[in-house]
Amino acid sequence: MSGSDTALLEIEDLVTEFGGAKPFLGKAQRIVRAVDGVSLQLKPGQALGLVGESGCGKTTIAKTALGLVREKSGTMRLEGRVVSGLSPKAARAARTTIQYVHQDPGAALDPWWSIGHALDEALRIHGVTDKAERTTRVDEMLLAVGLDPSFRTRYPHELSGGQQRRVGLARILVLRPRIVILDEPTSGLDLSVQATVLGVIDELRRRFGLTYLFVSHDLSVVERMCEEVAIMYLGRIVEIGPTKEIFARPQHPYTRALLAAAPRLEPGSLNDTPALPGDPPSPSNLVAGCAFRPRCAFAAPKCAEARPPLRQIGVRHLAACVRLDEIGADNPA
Amino acid sequence: MMLEKPNPVLEIRGLSVSVGTDEGEARILDNAGLALMPGSIHGVVGESGCGKSTLIRAILGILPKRGRATAGSIMLGERNLLELPADTLQKEVRGRAIGFIPQDPFQALNPVFRVGTQLLETIRTPGDSRATRETKKAHVISLLKAVQLPDAEHALDRYPHQFSGGQRQRLLIAAALASSPGIILADEPTTALDVTTQLQILKLLRGLAIERGLSMLFVTHDFGVVAQLCDTVTVMYAGQTVESGPVGQVLKAPYHPYTQMLLACHPERADELAGIPGAVPSPLRPPTGCRFSPRCPSARPECNAGQPPRVAPSPGHAVRCVLHLDEAAA
Amino acid sequence: MTLFILRRLLLALPALFGLLVLTFVMLRVLPHDPSAALAGENATPEQIAAVRKAYGFDEPVWKQFVIYVGQVARADLGNSIISNRPVTSDIAWRLPATIELTFVALLFAALVGIPLGTMAAVWHNSPFDHLMRIVTVGGLAIASFWFAIILQIVFSMDLGWLPLRSRYPEGLPPPTDITGLYLVDSLLTLRFDKFWAAFQHIIMPAFTLSLGGLASIARFTRAGVLETMQKDFVHYAEAAGYARKRIIWVYVLRNSVVAATTQIGLLFGALVSSAVAVEAIFDWPGVGSYAVSAILTSDYKAVLAVTLVIGVIYAIVNIVVDVVHAMLDPRVAENP
């Protein structure tokens, strides 16, 4: 780990909103704050996991970081340069060292184009004009993700899920990014395939010295892949810290519930685990104070007072709960 | 070892199912078998393409248009479901003797009909009087309360899109229970849900099963869910049932190389990230004999000779693999 | 829902405004001097000048447009060059006939097309499906004016079953004018004899007109049912033990019909188009035959008025269709 290094990507107090556009003659859409004051740091070579349930804003952070979605406020520094507050085009241009692997790489490939063609296209877009060079790089990269160069001539729909993910990786890796955002890289994959894909991802990180922002709802995957993890709930980070520590001693009640809910290979464990009541809330109707309050077993009146800020509770370990001391750090939920 | 063993409420024996496709006949199920014991939750676990869904469709008698069972039987008590006329299946089995919980609660409800209309459909009989309709409605509302749906009284007048995913799954569970079936088929009912919601639903199902004495066939790809919920489990691979037994035993000491490798892939177990090399064979041209043999590290020449017989090295824990022929307790 | 209707009405405004612009452009730009066209044959230069002044053609274009909009707002689309009568009143009495005809045709098309399309989807790729598609598409391919003549010869001239022409028997007083639609008015006044009379007259033209619509409706229903049958909720319904007939004819069909309703608006336009020829042949006193005679007499004012009026009705029909769609599909009104 290279904890002392300066951050490669630094996100500070990022806010991203959707809606608010007033359609012609219509009611103005409600403004939905998908990301609400998130700060993150990505150090070179690090893998940061971003975990949360659907609708918690993790994918929005990824897209904002990439420049596909424009931030409302907040600062982003990439290798020390400020790359926020730019027009979409300029933002994307300033962030070319960040690349993004889609959740469903099959759908992210133009169905009319062969794999080789699509990879070639990526290079061409990035101004690699020499055809021979492009061919070499594409072949290299296919090999690197564990595909035979003969895959060049195949079409996206002819590939299996695991192969599609590899192609998705290859496509952005030919561009030699420094930061790769992986959006649910294993969702929908069978376990036996997932393992190999994760293996490839890990291998590529080492080989190319990549930095990962790893977006997932699957705790076991994050635990395996990331050194640090951030737990999100309704657009905010509720807990962030070294993976090992968080998995060993989760602090925030939500983190605890999340970890507890993951099925374990332990017969009969169901009965021991209390279930979190209620449904994952929607960001369009927030409650005052702590957003997790309605479902929290430890909720108290003071939770309603204000959004709890992240508090330092260990080395680089922060959590956003006002009752941490009272509910006991060592009291696994 | 002839303990007083109850008869299974549902037993599948040697079931083979073929589906015609544009490229030829696909043999989706090949000599599959399982037994659901009364009052137990039996997991069916396997990866995509293993034939889990086809198994369920075969039980319910709703195989795809060009699909047909080529061999075997599905015994519901004394009756072979494969031999029942379509009409009887609809009137007496589906939704009556066997309740069904689907995979994706977001897609399973018709968006343009009120929830009530759909929930009452399975217990609807032509010519219902107003009074009976009211009784049935009250019955469904009591079920909605049983599945802990908030505001159950008014739920029937609302439309599906007005519910969250977890709530919709509760609605569907209530629907499955509507005609008080003895057996519930659950087809990956939590896959589309978040992990915290999944836990809620699993607990609910477990509770209902115990409370109502249901026998449940629970299909999933997640061994973790099986571990938590089920009493017994059947592992499927490429249309074949490769191993079955009590959950604890299968988890602890799997016999079949596939089960072993699959469990090894689980992040909780694996020390090193390793998958299973190779791919699931196409059902259009399956390998002869054991379908796992092309990927099996312990494969022997006789694996291709024919399908390995089912052997039970320990009581209730059976496997189809030549490796265990010697241990056969017969 | 009210809000939805209001919004939908307001959304129609830009299109209607565009329609005004379009007709304005057609009148002002295409004929070189609209005044000469409007003044009519044998017009003297003074007459043309008078027309130019009366219509404000000597004003700047934007002002002319304001004048034009003002005229339209007062429902004053000018006088016919031929009859010297206000074109609006000429169109007004013909409108119910066309509306009645197209709606009966639409109704017929829906009543036959929806079950046909559903059956074709249920027996997808069966001989019935193929036959149904060939026959209904044949209906779409048939030249309505040609078919109309054949119908007349067979059913009116040879067999003598049905009246040859017109909307109503000569000499029989039409039903009390309530809506202007004879079928409706006769029922409202409980005059079933008059209903039969009007009904006999509408059979052939409505049937001719419905052919195209029938094919479209059958086709959309078929596609809709096929699509819906792929939906998970159908598989679920099957697995949950709903009766198959009810799945198809209640659950699937409702969804498909909901999808098909949006097509009915477009269909109305196609029907009005075909009505032009069909009305002429069956001597149906509607807007379509009016359009034809206006064209043959170069009655610019009438041609434009017809365009405008049909455009407006078309807009109304589409609004109604959208509202119906919203009522059938609870999701639409909430997330338009």
Next chain:
Amino acid sequence: MKRRTFLVGTGAAAATAVIGSPIALAQRNPNELIWADQLPGGLDPHALFDVPMQGYMVNVYDTLYAYEGNPPKLVPWLATGHTVSEDGLTWTFKLNDNVKFHDGSALTAEDVVWSFQRLLGIKRGAASAFLPVLDPANVTAPDKTTVVFKLKHAYVPFLSAVPLVAILNRRVIEPNVKDNDWGTAWLASNSAGSGVYVLDPETYRPVQQADLKRNPNHFKGWGHNASPVELVRRRNISETTTRINALIKGEIDATDSYLPTDQVERVMKSKTATVSQDESMRVMVLRMNNRKAPFDNVNYRQALSHAFNYKGFISGVLKDYAVRNAGPIPANLWGAPKDLPPYDYNLDKAKELLAKAKAEGAPIDRPIEIHIQQHLAQTTQAAQILQQDLRRIGVTLNIIPNLWPQLVSSTAKPETTPDMWVHWVSTYFVDPENWIGQMYDSSFHGTWKASCWYKNEKVDKLLQEARRLSDQAKRTALYEEASRIIVAEAADIWIYNTIELRGLSNRVKGFQFTPVGSGANFRIISTTG
């Protein structure tokens, strides 16, 4: 009655109602006629002036003089007679004093004066026949039964044109005048006449239908007609096929008078209807724009005149329901030289003439255009027949569909007038002036009738002279001479004089054809129930 029988009975009744011949619906009232001839575009007899209007005017309005019979005779109508001054300028008409308008008020000389002033004031329709010779101020009424017209110069056809002018009831119209429009807007859908029939304005639907009721108080009385028609339902059926089928089926009593010749036999064969065949005064002309090269070359025009297959058209297509007409004046009218040989169909001769024209420098290779009125089938057929034969002699003829209003406005200038176009010259008033006078006198240039732009000073003089002379014999000689010149110079291609073919149901009795109004004069028609 058992319930079952009852049900069966009801079902059968319903079935009969649906399928059975439209039971009582088609039953016809005995004293009614359904007359499916074209309706005029509007109803103002001063604003419109065409054949359909004549059919309407003849019935609803009265005129000072009227036409009767075939060939038509001019008979005093509202007037009891007239006198002309020696110089031919002052025309004095005496009126009947027993004429009542439909509203019961008496018709006086003042009404006649006002009617003529109105016609001249709105300057449309028939006004063109009077504007050159008559100032509104020069129509006066010295007393209640006398009307005096003072013409600017002698104009003999004045009397023939008098039946064009309907006499209107100013008392009804004046309250409805708006913006000095002479009441045209109101009269477009109403009537204000004294004629034999009264318009029921409630039933009027422009171009579509109008009901006419018998006027029992008409000043001529009804003694001549034992069972007059009480109600005439005028209906327009635009589709020819539908119209003829309706006649055969007995749904209507009369068609228009231009039945397709191929349908005559079919109608005659039916048990319900017949076809009245009357030689009219309506000449079909292929116009040639004499100002445009190569039509300015007389040999070229003659060549084209020889290149039309007259016999093929008249006998083949029209089945001889038309009479070959050598020149512009209908052969059955005075003034048409009886011995004038028509152009014959002779392609060899046509080729010779073309060669001659070419030698004279005419650009005979230029493709020429003929404009047709596409909804009038005969214009299309004639043009195509000409096209076929012209191709044989090396002339390319292109057929351009067009419409009457456009054609009329295009004839205002020689440059915009088509090379050729097809039309008929119908009877507006029965005088050679209606044909040769207005077609070939260059002072009429700019009107559609004179759209060949023919100019020959000798002819101009002859025609002007003929207008002035009151002696018909002298006029005949002048018109015959003019005809010979015009035909020799092949100003146009004259094809035939029409035989009007009107389908009539067997219920119609007493139909008598007159070229003016095409016989749609309901005063003399009876029904047989």
Next chain:
Amino acid sequence: MLIVKKFLRDIPAVLGLLIISAVCFIAVFAPILIPDPDAVYFGNIIDRLKPPSAEYWFGTDNLGRDVFARVIMGARGALLVALTVVALAIAIGVPAGLYAGYTNGWGSEIIMRVTDVFLAVPQLILALAIAQLMGRGLESAMAALALTYWPFFCRTVYSEVRRVRNALFVEALQGLGASTSRILFVHVLPNVASPIIVRATIGMGFTILTTAVLGFLGIGAAPPSPDWGLAIAESREYLPESWWAVTFPGLAILITVLGFNLFGDGLRDLVDPRLRRSR
């Protein structure tokens, strides 16, 4: 290829393709099938309205012309008109739809509002009005049809582009930093091609039918063109005795339009993403 196999299973579509091929064959080889071109335009008046016989297979029309020859030649005109109209409509509608679908802003708004306006009037009525105001003749009828048909392409392309624009692969391309024009023409256009082809196929049939109506109303082709609609219009006066002069052109329209519609329908089934799963 699988897609061909799937198509071949669709009997109506195959029938449609056969019809189209036959009509195209007839159109292309019309001069060979009708060795004497004069038979199309020139007839013998003596032989007018003769019933079908060995000499005149489809009988003769009112000017004694061979109906068979005219029907065959009419195929040429019909296809030519339909092709021109559809091509013009594509030339206007597709770029407009691409632009409007991919961009947000005034240009897009204006294009779609104009499209709405054109779609707000039934096509034939609008075509009649435009043809009327532009003057007579086949050219103006064709222009009127194209002017009223392009919005259909524009709308189709627009909604397809909107759909494709939100597809993940476009987002991925944006993520890769591809330029808008590159995405639009290199990636989006091929993806919206199949609906355009379907629309064009059905549009061919539709245009033939509409042209026939215009011809029937006297606004389309001018005599002596062997146009089918015109032929029906010219010959309808001779019904029912001379049925052949109306029936054969009518059947020609029916069969040709049927062919295009069946084929288009089949194509639609093949490429319709909503139905893709069903096959």
